[in-house]
Amino acid sequence: MELFIEQSLNGLQLGLTIFLLAAGLTLVFGIMGVINLAHGSLFMVGAYGAALTAAKTGSWILGIAGGLAASALTGFLVEVAIVRRLYHRDHLYQVLATFGLILFFNGLVALLVGRAPLLMETPKALSGFVEILPGIPYPTYRLAVMAVGLTVALGLWLFIARTRTGMLIRAGSTNRSMVAALGVDIGRLYTLVFSLGAMLAGLAGLMVGPIRSVQIGMGEQVLILTFLVIVIGGIGSIRGAFVGSILIGLVDTLGRAYLPSLFKVFLTGSIADGLAGTLSSILIYLVMAVVLVVRPRGLFPVSE
Amino acid sequence: MIFKALTTAGAALLVMTTAAAAQVKIGFITTLSTPAGYLGEDARDGFNLAVDEEGGKLGGTPVQVIVEDDKLRPADGKQIADKFLQSDKIKLFSGIIFSNVAGAVVPGILEADGIYVSPNAGPSPFAGKDCNANYYVTSWQNDNLHESAGALAKKLGYKNMVLLAPNYQAGKDAITGFRRLYGGGVIEEIYTSLDQTDFSAEMAKIRSLKPDAVFQFHPGGQGIAFLKQWAQSGLKDQIAMVVAAPSLDQRIAAAAGDAAIGIRATAHWNVDFPNEANKAFVAGFRKKYNREATIYASQGYDTAKLIGAALKATGGKLDDKAFRTAMLKADVKLTRGAFKFGPNQHPIQDWYEIKAVKAADGSVALETVGKVLENHGDAYAKDCKL
Numbered sequence: 091m092e093l094f095i096e097q098s099l100n101g102l103q104l105g106l107t108i109f110l111l112a113a114g115l116t117l118v119f120g121i122m123g124v125i126n127l128a129h130g131s132l133f134m135v136g137a138y139g140a141a142l143t144a145a146k147t148g149s150w151i152l153g154i155a156g157g158l159a160a161s162a163l164t165g166f167l168v169e170v171a172i173v174r175r176l177y178h179r180d181h182l183y184q185v186l187a188t189f190g191l192i193l194f195f196n197g198l199v200a201l202l203v204g205r206a207p208l209l210m211e212t213p214k215a216l217s218g219f220v221e222i223l224p225g226i227p228y229p230t231y232r233l234a235v236m237a238v239g240l241t242v243a244l245g246l247w248l249f250i251a252r253t254r255t256g257m258l259i260r261a262g263s264t265n266r267s268m269v270a271a272l273g274v275d276i277g278r279l280y281t282l283v284f285s286l287g288a289m290l291a292g293l294a295g296l297m298v299g300p301i302r303s304v305q306i307g308m309g310e311q312v313l314i315l316t317f318l319v320i321v322i323g324g325i326g327s328i329r330g331a332f333v334g335s336i337l338i339g340l341v342d343t344l345g346r347a348y349l350p351s352l353f354k355v356f357l358t359g360s361i362a363d364g365l366a367g368t369l370s371s372i373l374i375y376l377v378m379a380v381v382l383v384v385r386p387r388g389l390f391p392v393s394e
Numbered sequence: 395m396i397f398k399a400l401t402t403a404g405a406a407l408l409v410m411t412t413a414a415a416a417q418v419k420i421g422f423i424t425t426l427s428t429p430a431g432y433l434g435e436d437a438r439d440g441f442n443l444a445v446d447e448e449g450g451k452l453g454g455t456p457v458q459v460i461v462e463d464d465k466l467r468p469a470d471g472k473q474i475a476d477k478f479l480q481s482d483k484i485k486l487f488s489g490i491i492f493s494n495v496a497g498a499v500v501p502g503i504l505e506a507d508g509i510y511v512s513p514n515a516g517p518s519p520f521a522g523k524d525c526n527a528n529y530y531v532t533s534w535q536n537d538n539l540h541e542s543a544g545a546l547a548k549k550l551g552y553k554n555m556v557l558l559a560p561n562y563q564a565g566k567d568a569i570t571g572f573r574r575l576y577g578g579g580v581i582e583e584i585y586t587s588l589d590q591t592d593f594s595a596e597m598a599k600i601r602s603l604k605p606d607a608v609f610q611f612h613p614g615g616q617g618i619a620f621l622k623q624w625a626q627s628g629l630k631d632q633i634a635m636v637v638a639a640p641s642l643d644q645r646i647a648a649a650a651g652d653a654a655i656g657i658r659a660t661a662h663w664n665v666d667f668p669n670e671a672n673k674a675f676v677a678g679f680r681k682k683y684n685r686e687a688t689i690y691a692s693q694g695y696d697t698a699k700l701i702g703a704a705l706k707a708t709g710g711k712l713d714d715k716a717f718r719t720a721m722l723k724a725d726v727k728l729t730r731g732a733f734k735f736g737p738n739q740h741p742i743q744d745w746y747e748i749k750a751v752k753a754a755d756g757s758v759a760l761e762t763v764g765k766v767l768e769n770h771g772d773a774y775a776k777d778c779k780l
Contacts, residue, residue, distance in 0.1 A: 093602050100594035196427070205432040206685075207618055207649035212626060219628050229626040232594070301623055302591045303615035303649060307429040311589050347595040350584070367561040367585025 092226050097347045098340065099222070103232050105339020106239025110294035111312060112319040112331040113246055114287025120326015120392055121263035122280050124176055125184045128168065128191035129291055129316065130309025136161035136292025137299045137308060138199060141210040150213040157296035158289055165288020169281050177280070196306050207305035235297050242290065243332055250328060259283060263326060263392070318374060322381050324388025333389055341377050345370040416710055417456045420701070421478035423471050423499060424489035426463035429615050432645055433491045433690045434463070437513050439683055440675075440694030441488070444702065447678065452698060453706030460484070468498030475499045479506045485712050486511070488697055491690070493517040493536060493564065504528055509712065511721075513697040514690065516740060518567070518774055525738040525778035527718060532697045534662060535740045535772035536564070539638040540571030542660035542745035543609060546766045547576050547636050549747075550658075552607040554579045556600050559611040561585035568611035568638065574773070581605050586612070591619050597627045607634040610641065617641040618649045625653035634658070639748075644688045647750050647758040654750040654758050661748050662741075663692045663730040664762045671699075672729040696728045736771040738778035744768050 115129045136157040143156025168191065176184045212231050219227035250256040262269045262276055270276045295309070302308065319338050323330025350366035357365065381389060422441065424434035438461055450456055460482065464471035471490065478484040479502075487503050488511045490496045496515040503510050504526050512531040520526065521535045547555065557572060557580055559565030569583055581603050584596050600608060612620045617637070624630050635657050642659035665676055665687055675695050679687040687695075700721065707720035722735050736742045745767040753759035 093598060096598045097595055100592075100598060103594070104592050200427075200431065205429075205435055206645045207429075207432075207615060209649050209651045211651045211653075212622075217626070227628055229628070231626055298591075301619065301626070303618035303622075305429050305615045305618075305649075306431070308591075308615065311591055314589075343592075343595045346586075347599055350582070363583040364561065364566070364585055367587070371561065371587035371590075 092223060093347075095223060096226050096228065097344055099228060099232075099236075100347075101340035101343035102336065103236050103239075103339070104343055105336035106236050106243075107294055107298055108312070108315055108319055108339060109239055109332055109335035110242060110290050110297070111316045112323070112335050113242070113328055114290040115316050116320040116323065116326055116328065116331045117259075117283055118287045119320060121259060121283055122173075122177060124173055125181050125188065126173070126287075127185060127188040127313065128195065129287070130311075130313035131192050131195035132161050132165055132168075132288040132291040133295035133309040133312060134195065134199065134306070135164045136289075136295030137210070137304045138203060138208065138295075139292065140296035141208045141299055141304045142203070144210065145208075154296060157292050157299075161292020161295065162285050162289040165285040165291075166281065168288070169284040173284060174277070174280070192310065199306050205306060207303050210299040210304045212300040231300060235301075238293070238297060242293070243328075246328055255279075255282070315374070318378050320388075322378055322388055324390040324392060326392040327388070327390040330388055330390035330392075337377065338374050342370075342374050345373040349373075417458055418452075418486060418705065418710060418712065419482060419484045420457055420459045421475070421482070421484040421487045422459050422461045422489035423464050423474050423478075423487065423495075424461065425466045425491045425495070426461075428466045430466060430491070430613075431463075433514070433614075434489070436688045436690040437489060437491060437694035440679065440687065440691035440696075441513070441698045442694075443675070443678055443682055443691075444695050444698030446682070448702070452702035453704070453710075455702075455705040455710035457705075461489070464490070464495050464499075466492055466495065468495050471495040471499040472502060475502055479503065479508060485509060486701070488513055488701070490515050496520075500529065507714075509714075509717065511697055511701060513693045521738050521740055521772055522774035522777035523779070525774075525780060527739075527780055528714065529739060530700075530721060530735065531740045532700055533693045533741070534743075535774065536567060537571040537574070537774075538662075538741075538745065538770060538772060539640065539660070540568045540611065541575045541773075542767050542770070543636050543638045544572040544574060544576035545745070546658065546660050546747050547572075547607060547609060548578060549766060550607070550634070550636070552576075552578055552634065552636075554581050554605050555607050555609055556580070556582050556584060556603055556605045557609045558584045558586060558596060560588045560590075560616070562588055565611060572609050572611075572638075575767075576609075586616075591616065593620055593623050594627070597623060597629060600633065601627070601629060605633060607636060609636050611638055613640040614646070617646050621646070621650040621653045621657065630656065636660075639689055642748070642750060642760070643690070644686050644760060647760055648686075651758060652752075655752055657750045658763075659748045659750075659760075660745050660766055661689060662743050662745055663689050664746060664748050664760055666760070666762050667729065667731065669727070669729070669731050671727040672731075675729045692729045696730065696733075699726045699728060700724055702726065732769070736775045737780060738772070738775040739780070740772055740775065742769050742771045745770055 139160025140153040140157030144153030216231045319334040323334030349370045353362035353366045462474045491514045493515040509528045516531040516535040559568045639661040647654045703726035704720040708716045747763040
């Protein structure tokens with residue numbers, strides 16, 4: 091039972107990390123209609139910005155600021171220089187251009203920082219454990235990641251649902267030309283949304299820095315998972331991205347945790363371990379397939 | 395006056411053409427892009443360092459090293475090899491890091507009567523009955539990495555272990571290799587997925603299984619993530635961990651920081667080996683590239699040295715028989731110390747226990763503890779008839 095609680099927490103934490111990425115991607119995809127494959131690069135920029143700033147200054151708080159600034163600024167530049175030209179183009183152009191951006195950013199980081207992975211330590215204040223229930227020590231850092239994820243989810247919901255800018259974003263996604271005709275600078279709004287999405291991706295990147303490896307190509311590893319989540323959740327829906335992320339986080343973690351013992355009931359040793367490993371790695375894709383059969387437009391489709 | 399200038403120019407041209415005729419071209423196909431790009435970068439730089447030490451020569455023969463990036467794609471590697479063979483007329487090859495690339499590239503080179511000297515990948519299919527007289531491996535037969543880790547676990551007296559590896563061929567080979575010399579109890583084998591970066595589920599499970607020690611094979615970024623999460627989960631203070639060399643190289647240790655301290659690995663080379671050849675190499679590498687040498691750099695360097703020794707004996711000729719006789723003598727001091735080729739032209743060498751410790755300046759250093767295996771060959775050599 092204690093193990094189950096711990097594994098569920100692990101799943102929740104993975105889900106909330108994916109959510110930060112998925113939120114930005116679903117906003118950009120849903121509102122501006124742009125498939126941004128370079129979203130993972132912004133995740134990498136956030137992690138590199140934070141790791142380099144923290145190493146230079148010795149302060150992880152400045153590191154966070156550095157990572158957020160780097161990713162938001164990169165997002166802004168990418169929108170102004172490239173993505174702005176893609177809004178009216180076919181998805182194929184968007185995929186080509188943003189795939190090119192992935193190669194560009196990977197090459198740029200290799201040139202500027204080098205190919206060796208970077209050191210990014212857990213902040214000292216968050217490096218211990220908390221005994222959440224007797225007998226279950228849980229890493230403080232992971233709890234902090236969950237807290238940030240939940241706060242951002244709440245903040246985004248308030249921003250989209252309760253503020254004037256949020257209202258304009260929603261309106262812009264439904265009828266771009268009408269909003270523009272009402273005198274709203276829709277171009278500026280899009281730049282804002284794209285930079286915000288970039289900053290969220292950067293936040294995810296800098297938060298996983300101490301957990302994973304800060305290296306070139308770290309964004310591509312999470313990109314597929316992120317697309318999976320927004321497809322499950324319904325493209326353009328923040329709520330869908332949230333539910334989808336938690337669902338995928340839980341299914342993935344619990345699958346890896348419990349499938350091997352389940353297989354051991356009717357198979358032996360290595361065969362069970364190998365088969366369970368294979369199945370648990372495709373489990374999330376099975377979930378996506380099932381969701382799409384039942385609800386072809388995702389769990390929370392945005393009405394058009 | 396004009397006549398004199400012309401004859402000088404003519405003489406210079408003549409010198410250049412004779413020099414070019416004696417020059418040996420080496421096709422170096424390696425992985426420079428992708429997250430694993432630092433492996434190929436180090437192998438290339440180690441190889442070039444040996445060439446530079448002799449002023450552009452190996453064993454007295456002028457060489458030209460032509461480097462291309464295989465991007466970790468077997469098809470790209472094959473294409474580069476074909477180009478090297480056909481347009482550049484290259485006969486001598488090296489550089490490949492990954493076994494899947496080697497699997498696609500090496501047969502084509504050998505069919506075209508080329509010579510391949512591997513500085514890293516040593517997959518089993520080319521070590522047994524399909525071994526080849528023109529195929530040399532200077533690094534290891536892949537299984538050695540895990541066999542030596544298994545031997546270390548046995549030496550340390552672990553009885554109940556959990557073994558983890560990614561769910562693909564090299565991961566399964568790792569676990570098989572480890573078990574070959576470990577011989578103790580295995581509570582569970584856990585197969586992770588190849589793109590996995592979060593291991594919290596596996597670690598919670600390990601906590602509940604309570605093993606003496608864990609063996610995990612996750613090279614590169616996955617390995618860094620594993621070490622960080624292992625330390626964060628608090629398991630590092632309770633359960634010992636043994637890994638193979640690719641899961642604890644100098645770059646991984648530097649990127650994992652304190653999370654790496656106390657982890658043990660096995661390797662055939664370490665930066666602190668006290669022999670003269672290694673001291674010169676480590677200092678030379680630092681001076682030229684301004685960074686610490688890695689195991690991949692040492693392998694690139696040793697490969698160049700072995701090729702150099704062979705070229706010296708043949709006077710720069712790549713004639714199959716003479717080159718092979720000279721190559722198999724391995725008459726040169728390598729950075730790793732004792733080395734000879736086994737019957738399948740794969741290494742017979744010593745394996746050492748390496749431990750990550752905190753250095754005086756606060757960084758993580760890899761320290762050699764002692765020998766684990768002596769004159770260790772591989773399990774496939776007996777099937778090779780050369």
